[in-house]
Amino acid sequence: xxxxxxxxxxxxxxxxxxxxxxxxxxxxxxxxxxxxxxxxxxxxxxxxxxxxxxxxxxxxxxxxxxxxxxxxxxxxxxxxxxxxxxxxxxxxxxxxxxxxxxxxxxxxxxxxxxxxxxxxxxxxxxxxxxxxxxxxxxxxxxxxxxxxxxxxxxxxxxxxxxxxxxxxxxxxxxxxxxxxxxxxxxxxxxxxxxxxxxxxxxxxxxxxxxxxxxxxxxxxxxxxxxxxxxxxxxxxxxxxxxxxxx
Numbered sequence: 001x002x003x004x005x006x007x008x009x010x011x012x013x014x015x016x017x018x019x020x021x022x023x024x025x026x027x028x029x030x031x032x033x034x035x036x037x038x039x040x041x042x043x044x045x046x047x048x049x050x051x052x053x054x055x056x057x058x059x060x061x062x063x064x065x066x067x068x069x070x071x072x073x074x075x076x077x078x079x080x081x082x083x084x085x086x087x088x089x090x091x092x093x094x095x096x097x098x099x100x101x102x103x104x105x106x107x108x109x110x111x112x113x114x115x116x117x118x119x120x121x122x123x124x125x126x127x128x129x130x131x132x133x134x135x136x137x138x139x140x141x142x143x144x145x146x147x148x149x150x151x152x153x154x155x156x157x158x159x160x161x162x163x164x165x166x167x168x169x170x171x172x173x174x175x176x177x178x179x180x181x182x183x184x185x186x187x188x189x190x191x192x193x194x195x196x197x198x199x200x201x202x203x204x205x206x207x208x209x210x211x212x213x214x215x216x217x218x219x220x221x222x223x224x225x226x227x228x229x230x231x232x233x234x235x236x237x238x239x240x241x242x243x244x245x246x
Contacts, residue, residue, distance in 0.1 A: 049082020064149035066111035114199035
């Protein structure tokens with residue numbers, strides 16, 4: 001399970017938040033490394049990929065797992081879905097990201113949802129790619145938007161987190177980084193598998209990544225652990241885009 005939330009930021013920028021929900025037995029992610037471009041991102045030591053990253057063009061790439069199809073439709077030797085954002089690190093626009101995806105052999109990947117966010121005029125543009133194991137579907141949105149993935153309770157998680165998201169937006173007409181950070185810690189309607197900060201006997205929210213893209217700067221904050229735990233270590237990164245190739 002994962003949750004991705006996108007809101008507009010000042011000056012045509014945007015803010016992205018992603019909670020990563022994983023089995024308690026899975027290896028801990030590796031925090032981002034300062035200056036680790038072309039994609040600033042945490043890493044998954046098990047799959048050698050990432051679930052969220054931002055490049056110097058100001059594109060943020062969020063990977064969410066989707067429910068698997070019938071066993072006979074699964075790839076015999078699947079490639080980690082987390083490698084896809086790394087392959088898209090060179091994209092300067094959403095169109096370029098889409099072209100790179102369309103050139104890939106999707107048959108090697110299990111189902112996924114990929115969210116690509118780019119800065120824009122009034123509201124940030126969001127491109128979503130859904131691969132169900134058979135075909136690829138595309139959709140475009142404008143912020144604010146939220147995306148949820150759940151391997152066990154997709155419909156229930158969509159509904160529960162969606163209702164909390166609607167209430168959050170009603171009380172935060174122009175949510176900032178602090179407000180969205182707090183939203184990712186919430187346990188509404190209760191501390192469970194359906195809450196945004198997820199808790200289940202065999203799985204939990206293992207990290208939170210916040211990305212703010214401004215006209216001349218990228219800010220990333222990574223929490224290595226449950227967002228609701230004040231003891232979870234956090235790391236902050238700032239990248240100036242003034243002297244960097246876009």
